[in-house]
Amino acid sequence: MKVWLKRILWLFAGLGVIFLSFYLSIYWGAFGKIPSKDELKNLKQSVATEIVDDQGSLLGKVYIYDRQAVSFSDFPPHLINALIATEDARFYEHDGIDAKSLFRVFFKTILLSDKSSGGGSTLTLQLAKNLYGRDAYPVFSIVINKLKESIVAQRIEELYTKEEIIELYLNTVPFPDNTYGIESAAFKFFNTKTKNLTVAQAATLIGSLKANHSYNPRLFPERAQLRRDVVLKQMNKYNYLSTTETNQLIAQKIKLDYQYFSPNQGIAGYFREKVRKQTEQIIQKYKLKQANGDLYNILTDGLRIETTLNKPMQLVAERAMKKHMARLQSQFEKGYGNNAPWLKNKAAFNWALQQLPYYKKLKSQNLSSAQLKDSLNKKQKVKLFDWKESTIKNLSILDSIEHFSKFLNMGFVALEPNTGEVKSYLGGIDYTYFKYDHVSQSKRQVGSLFKPIVYTAAIENGLDPCSYYSPNAVTYTDMKNWTPKNASKENKESEQHINYSLEKALSESINTIAVKVLQEVGIEKTIEQAEKMGIQQELPKVPSIALGVTDMKLLDMAQVYSTFVNGGVAPEPVFIKTIKNKSGEVIWTHDKENKPDTQKVAFSSFTRQVMLSFMQSTVNKGTASRLRTTYRLNNAIAGKTGTTQNNKDAWFAAITPKLVCLTWVGNDNAKINFSSTAIGQGANAALPMFAEFYSALSKNKEFDEITQAQFEPISKEVKKAIECDVEKKDGLFKRIFGKNKDEKSFHEDKQKKKKGIFSWFKKK
Structure with a gap:
């Protein structure tokens, strides 16, 4: 017996030495460097940049990881309670490694196969995994990663308080729909801030941490609700909720207020892309640097970009655009009947084909005609835009050209003439499908x-x-x-x-x-x-x-028309007012962009008043009179319609005392125009966009300051100068x-x- 006992002891001793050697090799970095305490003191997480409107309302985000950091003081108590009760009930008792839980897991889960015994992973261990991820190793991968995480977890516990660990955890943990951190999750799923989360909402989000796809409340509401109820019961178990409160909350269904913040979805897609590009230019131009000397990165450094756009006005513009363009598209297609140029006109089809990057890539490969044709005819699933409902079909590149070539596109901008601030911006009909910006990029005949x-x-x-x-x-x-x-x-x-x-x-x-x-x-x-x-x-x-x-940009023409209500001065269009870093410090303001030559007066007050009077006649009795007769707009409006050669481009410029709006409508395909002047003239194809937009604004008291404003009275000199008959024989x-x-x-x-x-x- 003594021999066997010695052998067993030597075996355990040998295993201990092997394990210790194995552990030390991990500790010393044989399987990848483990972050030091100094590195852990200065944790830097990738944080999304927020783009907000002129009232601070969120328009969208720019990011690699959709994350916004918030402090521990912003966490409501029930959020912390839900987290502790569900993920780590002994959090305040361990030092990163919960030996008691590990012992329970080993005996109950592994030896007795009792799956209800719970897990042994602590919040600190999970935090270590969230911060540094896991590497793949040929053997013992899970063991190596677990040991690395345990070392990191213990170092974190030595450096940070429990409250700081919870703050780090909730700011890094992945939630459903590629969302990182509780603040981003609160916004995305409930359109609220973390500090305003209800108990039920907090429980829903904490519940999703177990498996953020399986318990995604958007995709699987019933499954997510069952998981939420488990969280509520855990809170009751650990006396964070009474039984009555728990039962009342369980009786409630999950109510989402889901917000899309992806680059291709959501409100003001074209504007957000314009702001992203302009921000990157500003960072480079002014060399905006962080404390460590690195230039700010819009994708990772959690900037807050305060823009000029007004979200309520933008929503009005987007609704007006959809209403008008869907109606005009139907009119456009009926105008051609069976002779649609996107189907019958080879020149139009070939022009569209030659613009495709994929086609250019194929041509550069010197493929034979047969190979080129095979590639272009290869079918795949394609999501198709339509004004009624988007669909997915198996189409080839050639089929897709026929579909997308028929759609009219548009550009619209509304800006304050006295400041140049852009209040509404539509670069096209749908940013998901049509990326080209018809406000700032496109040049069309005016x-x-x-x-x-x-x-x-x-x-x-x-x-x-x-x-x-x-x-x-x-x-x-x-x-x-x-x-x-x-x-x-x-x-x-x-x-x-x-x-x-x-x-x-x-x-x-x-x-x-x-x-x-x-x-x-x-x-x-x-x-x-x-x-x-x-x-x-x-x-x-x-x-x-x-x-x-001449071909010109819509945004340039907006400047031109703004001069008539801005004292003869062409305002520089403004998109960004202020840029702040994630600490709230202002790192750039638009004041830096002020240019002395932008204040030059283009013409006299006499000329300005005469021209404004002429363009009011355009609205009252000229080519834009539909505003008065069809749309019954009685506001102070001056304007000018525009129709180009062969009915290719339709324009309307609207001047009001406090808002100048420019609209362009046409087809992206240079070979496709409107079938007739009746359909393609500015008064029919472009003017209704402004009419629908301004009608909606006029019905909302929030915009009374804009829609009820009046033009200044003209001087006696001007009144006398324009007092004449409109016709003379x-x-x-x-x-x-x-x-x-x-x-x-x-x-x-x-x-x-x-x-x-x-x-x-x-x-x-």
Whole structure:
């Protein structure tokens, strides 16, 4: 017996030596470095950056891990009680390793197969795992990881108080839907802060920690509720809840208020992406550094970006857009009937195909025609956008092009003219499917939206606001016999000798007169005026500029139209007001972006008031009169519609005293336009977006300060200057002897004016 006893003792001693050697090898880093106490003192967790609106309401997040850190003082007692009762009842009694629990697990769970005995993992051990994860080893992987975690756990216990450990734990633990930390989970599932969580809500979230997919309350509400009830019963077991309270809470069903904060989902997707890019540019430009000297990282350093966007207004805009664009899409498709260009037009199809990065990648591989065709025809599951309901279908690349090419897209921005602050921003119809931003990235032909710049330049350079021009077409012989025409039919014979005032010409968007006014003021002065009003790109020195043949950004045009209600100053669009670090310290404000040249006045008060009056006529009785007749808007509104060549682009610019709104609508495919002017004109395709938006704002008292504002009264000087009839007939003498303007060139007409009427008769 003594021999066997000695052998057993030697065996245990040998095993002890082996285990000790094994443990020491782990401790000394043979299986990967274990964080030192100094490293554990300065734990740095990846924290999501928050993007908030002008009232501090959360718009979305930018992150690698969706996490927001909160302090222990923000944890309600019932949250801590739920955690302790469920995950580690002896938390305040152990030093990171609960020997009693491990002993219970060993004998009951392993030897007696009693699964109800619970686990031996403490909150501190779980924290160690959350902080550093687990590595994969060829053998004994679970044992090695457990021992590493036990070493880290003991070091944590030596460095931090129990309250600090709970704070670290709840800020790192993974919750369902790729959410890290209790604050992010509270926002995502219940749209509230941690400190405001109810007992039932806290129990639901703590319950999900056991298996964050299986107990996801969004995906499996019944299963999550059963798990929540287990947490509530544990709280009752450890006297954190009375039996009555427990039963009352168990009787309640889980009520989620789920919030999407992924980059591709949720409110203001295009705006959030714009803010993300601009923040990264600001960090680089101003070298915004942390205490350790590293530049801030928007993905990991928990910044708080306070923006100019107004969330309630953005929600109104998004609803208005969906209502209008769904209706217009139906109108657009019916307009083509069976001759849809996205199905019949090979040029349109090929253009769309050639824009695809995947197609460009295939072409670069020098594949044969057959191989290229096979790749493009390979079917896979694709999520398809539709105004009624998104669907998933097995489609090839070629099938997808046919589907997505038919959709009209749009851009919309609403900004405060006196500050430049962007209050609402829609870069397209759906950021999930259409990433291209039609507010800040896209350049489209602006059409008649350019005409107010021409008229502004003319009046600023001395043209009488009561000047009259014939709407008849003329041929410019010194410009290769160019003959611009109006969108509407030519005037009837009885109207050939009717002249229009500048007010009527602009309000009815008469092309022929816009070109004549441009000739009067000169191309150089017009371009100079455009630059003063915020246009920074180079403009072509051609007479067709009067008709807006140039491609421009929607955001630039918003600056232009803002000058009319901002004292003639083009405001710089503002997206971000302040950036703070996760400690709440301001590290950047928009004041740093102020530029002296942005305060230059583009034109006189006289010109501004005249132009504003002209554009109010556009709304009251011109091309934008649908605002009054169809939509019954009685607010103070000025505006301008725009329709481009071949009905490719539709525009509407709306000016109100405290908000300037620009809308563009068209197809991303350069080969697809509207089937008719009736559908594709600015008044039909773009104006209703603003109308729906402003109608909704007007019905909400929250926006009364904006919608009830009035334009300033015009001065006596301006009132006198614009008091004239909108039409004037040619005199009898001219009607009898004069030629119609479309029968002679504008160049000849100018020469005759210089020589005088008698020399003209002599020539005749």
